[in-house]
Structures are given as C-alpha cells and as structure tokens.
Amino acid sequence: MNRNIRVRFAPSPTGPLHIGGIRTALYNYLFARKYEGSFILRIEDTDQARFVAGAEEYIFESLKWCNIKPDEGVEEGGPYGPYRQSDRRHIYNQYAEELVKHGFAYYAFDTAEELDKMRKYLEERHAANTSYNTSVRMKMKNSLTLSQNEVEQRISSGAPYVIRFKIPENEDIEVYDIIRGNIVFNTAVLDDKILYKSDGMPTYHLANVVDDYLMEISHVIRGEEWLSSLPLHVLLYRGFGWQERMPQFAHLPLILKPEGAGKLSKRDGDKLGFPVFPLEWKETETGEIFSGYRESGYLSEAVINLLAFLGWNPGAEQEIFSMEELIKSFSFDRVIKSGARFDPEKAKWFNHQYIMKMDNKRLSDLFMPYLTTKGIEAESIFVENVCGLVKERANFIMDIWKHSHFFFHAPEEYDKEVIKKRWKEDSPVQLQKIIELLQKTTPFEREVIERNIKDFISSNSLNFGQIMIALRLCLVGSSMGPELFDIMPLLGKDEVIRRIEVGINKISVLYEKGWV
C-alpha cells in the first residue's frame, strides 16, 4: 500500500445507528489502526426531510461507548473539514455543474407527476426497466431535449430542477472489490441518477464521491447494500477525471435477522428479545423505546468482539479478542462474503465471557446503578467483593443481582423444596451449636471459618451436605450462591449469627406445621 490509509465511516443521522452500522465503523477502524492510517467520521445529512433530532449525538455517543475513536470528525475536527455534509453544501454545486459542462450530466425539470406518469406508462408495457435511463431521457423535460434558450430561461426564472448523471448507453464497467473480486455491470441497466436535488443539496452519490476525493479517502468500506451503486460511483470518478485517485472498495456482508428473511432491522430486536442498537433510543414522536446493548447489561468489549466475528474470523480457534488483538489480526481476506445471521445466544455467551474476566472494580461500578434503583446503598469495596464472587454466573450486569441479592438483605422467605429435602429434626440443635462455634471464631475469615466448621462436622460425625444446606438456607434463603465460606466473611459475624437465629425460628415453624 503506497498511499496513506484513510478510511471513513459515513452514517446519516436519520435515526439511531444499529449494530450493522457499528460493525461497519469497527471494520473501518480496525483497518485504519492496523495500517496506522486515519479513521474519519463524516456525517451524511444531505436528506433534510429525514433529519432526526438527536441522531447525530447518538452516533457520537455510540462510537464512544464502543471505544471507536475517530481521528477526524465533526467533534474532533481535522484538516479536511468540515465533516458534516450540510456544512459543506456550498461545495457540491460546482462539481455538479462541472459534470454538466463536460457532458456527463444534465439538468432535468420533470415534476413528480411527470415522473410518475412515465413509470406507470413503462410498467403497463412491462418494460424491463422503469427508471429514468438512456431509453427514456430523450422523452423527458431536460437540457438534452429542451433548447438551450429554454433551459437557461427556466433556470434563471427559478424553476426547480435537478442534475442527473448521464449514464453511457451500453458499456461494461468492471470494478474490483477487495472482498468480492472483479464485478462487471453493464450501464444499460443503470439509470440517470439524480446527483443534485432541487433543494440545493447533493444526493448521497455525488456528495460521497466528492467528499471521499477531497478527503483523500483511500478505501471505502461499507455495507453490501451499496454494491449496486458502485458502477455509478466509478463513472463519477471517471467523469471528474479522478480515476487515478479512486479509492479501493470493500463491500461488507450484511447482518441478517436471527430468523426469517432479510437484513436486521429496527424492530427485530425487541421482538425477539435482544437489542439491535448499541444504546437505548427513544423515538421522540411516538415515544417508542428501542433497547440498547449498554442498558441491557452488555459490556462494550463483548459487543465489539461479537460484532467483529459476524462476518470475519481470524482463522484460528481463539474467539475472545480485545480491540488491540482485533487490530492486529484483522484483514479483508478473512472477511466472509455471505450475510451473517445474528445469533442472540452467542451474543449472550460472549458477554458472559467478558463479565467473568472483568475486573471487579469496573464490574461494581457498572452494577452500582442497579443497586441504587433497588434503593440499596452499599460500600463499593463490599460490592466489588460480591461481584467477584458471583460474576461467573452472570450473563448480563443485572444478573448479578439475581445471584447476589442475599448479600444486601436477609432472606424473607425460605425455599420450601429445599426445606423438605434437607431440613431435619435436629437441624436447629446443630445450627445452634454452629452459632456458638462462630461466636468463638476469630478472625472471622474464610480459612478459619472453614476449618472450624469442617472440624465440628467431622468430630460430631454429621452429614456435611445436610448441615451446609441448612446453614445456606438460613443465610441465603435457598440452595443457591457461591461457597458459604466465601459468603460468611462478607456478611460479617454479627449478621451471619443473626440470620441463623432468625432462620432457626422461622424454618422450624414452617417445618413443624408441615407446610413444606
């Protein structure tokens, strides 16, 4: 590669960015980092009608959460700015005009009604193609059919017009795609796409080519949905005389719905119980809420890891990759060509892997807000220790509560099935002895407690499981959770003894009344 690597992620702020977009951003980012190039974030907001308030901020925040940092962009600035197309609107017109001047484009004045009529007409005749193309453009109202005089008159009188690209009649356009190899398109099936809209804004096609050129983009890495417009873009580079500086293209496979047909879309997630958005998004008009990975208890590292593996793999058996490792291993020749179905179960597994190996401090920072929601206040060192004990059984951040609630409040109920199976006539007597034993246990630490209790059980020839479960019932309320010898020191001597006392009373009552 003899050119500086410069790639861009170019989302349009028409709504929340979904994980397909995040993955595109990620691949761009990985590629840029790997070759020490630049990753540019460009906002493509040329469609004023589809502008959605807050969408741009959402994009920035999502990328931040994912730890994908642009080198240049709206927020970062940079030498090729501005990085928002609406802020660049003044530069596109001259390029569109240039194409007209050189005969690669033309003005068109057709109204929406006229276009409609044309399509209907062609449809009725079962035309292979109902688009504005080489075979119909000479029948429409444009600068190819109207006299120069009339064209000038219309434009100067302020009549609305667009600029369309004049597609060559019958020519094979061969383009190389890094992922797919050579692809041939015949221009006969292409249409005279609008480059410049009557509202004074360029369309994606014009803006994207002009900006990629001006920003010296070396590689265009985008979703497969753009593959069909690739020949148009190539023709545009050619029309401008920029073919020498045309970027290389890589069209990524799409992320498909977990079941059924089509690419992953907005409503799939909440329908099937997984997020499709990185961050929660609330539709301002309808108030509809779309869940996000962050709010659903996913770790951003896990999301990055699982997204990286949707359409790419390192060719080795390792599956857990940090961002640094991804950067090191990423390459286009290991990007898959076919679309990948999103698998929520595998996503869950990835998250579990990351929660298990996550540092207790960070985990507790993430878990703390959930505790606050429950009205629980706890010291962070205590929460850290709790997280350390239960993290391996949590798939999501909030699962920690499910596995640790007994650390924060004494049991109010006792699992009846467990009482029935494990509580015995003499359980209260034995537990009473354990209370006495624990009272004398100092320091109240894991090893000491364990030794004392084990000695007690064996010297009295008691059933280990029976005693331990009775004890667990008192402390936890059911037969779940980490090792009791780990739980007790965290709870503290006083609380442990108090819980056993309460447990003896309450469980005995249940047991005697035969409620179990």
Next chain:
RNA sequence: GGCCCGUUCGUCUAGGGGUUAGGACGCAAGGUUUUCAUCCUUGUAGCAGGGGUUCGAAUCCCCUACGGGCUACCA
C-alpha cells in the same frame, strides 16, 4: 420483473483437489461441587441439487434452485 452478490452442522465459521469435513454457540448425557452457576468429558448435527473437468472434488467450471441486496429529488 431486471441487475448484482451469495450458498459447509439449527446459528457463527475453518477448509482453496486426496481431511475420519475441524472449532464455537445451542441442545443432550455424564462428571466435579454443600447448593446454583462455572468448569471438564462425551454426544448431536453440515458441504442446496444436477451436470461437467480430474485418477480423485466441500474445494475448479456451467446450469438450476434457494437466500440476500439494489431498483426514490433515502442514505
């Protein structure tokens, strides 16, 4: 409909002429554990179909089928 892209276990994938077609998720069984979870072991299941090319095809070519994308003054 037209054009383009694709097709290996249910899902994500390894594999580029000779493999018992490998791994992961899921699922199932067993083991470990005072409990739950983790963990370990084992099992489950796949080259879309048909033609070629070849001594030999998951691998190369063609056709069919199926899936997907695009087909807007949207990106």
